Amino acid sequence: MLTVPEGRVTNSLLYEGKAKQIYTTDQPGVLLAVFKDDATAFNAQKRGTIQRKGQVNATISAHLFRKLTAAGIPNHFLDQPEPHALHLSQLRMIPLEVVVRNVVAGSLCTRTDLPRGQVLARPLVEYFYKNDRLGDPLLNNEHIALLGLVTMDELALIRTSALQVNEILSNFYQACGIRLIDFKLEYGWGDQGLTLGDELSPDNCRLWDMRDDRVLDKDRFRHDLGGVDESYQEVLARVLKL
Structure with missing residues (x-):
């Protein structure tokens, strides 16, 4: 069972997803995200547990959000009150x-x-509709405009930010001896305008060892490759060295 960290008083469970529980706090506009050890894949058709995943994902996310803040990328990270939890600014996602x-x-x-394994000539940015009922379908710009999710000017801002994040994280992971294959980002609107949200972890990044392309991310769970717990811990250890 998850323990809600002490500190800012939690009021109620606002939302529970596959990987996190989100609580309100006594600070307006501040949320508490408690990361779970639960693991899911293939739209939750496969379920399991990765030991200490919550702590690993929260700690890696905090570390990378700090790097992005230093690089001028607005994001919702505030602090890490416990190993498996983060305080985050509330966004309109x-x-x-x-x-x-x-x-x-x-x-x-x-x-x-x-x-x-084919290296792309330049980074490819794709958009998926965050809708479990529809299976998170791939969208193009015209679909996004049709659905009214964002304006085309706002989508351009999102794309620019995503490519900046990619450059920063690719360089960081390269210094860790890891290839950043691909990753998922989510954005929302906050006091800083367009703001990066969600998490940055082996759950939503594909990470391969630079020496032998050994998989270090959740694909080990998805495809029953074994050594899932150890791979997450290895990524954490490498990240925290820089």
Whole structure:
């Protein structure tokens, strides 16, 4: 059972997703995100547990959000009151998953028949409608305009930010001896305008060892590769060295 950290008094559970519980606090506009050890894949058709995943994902996210803050990327991170929890600024979330790809992997293989591991000439930015009932479908710019999710000017801001995040994180992970294959971002509106939200962890990033392309992310759970707990801990140890 998860323990809610002490500190800012929690008022109520606002939302529970596959990976986190979000609580209100006694500070207006401040939320408490409690990261879970639960693991899901394939739209929750596969379920399991990764030992200490909540602590790993919260700590890696906090570390990377600090790096992005230092680089001038607005994000919702405030502090880390406990190993498995973060205080976050409340955002009005945009129902888009923004995926940046540097190397062909995952669904890009099945949609394009390109070989897994092919390095892309330039980063590819894709948008998915964050809607569980519809299975989070891939959208193009015209779909986004049709649904009224954001304006085209706002979408351009999102794309620019996502590419900036990609450059910062790719360089950081390279220094850790890790290739950033692809990753998912979510954005919302807050006091800083367009603001990066959600998390940055092996749950929503594909990470391969630079020496041998060994998988270090949640694909180990998705595809029963074994060594899931150890891989998450390895990523954490490498990240915290820089």
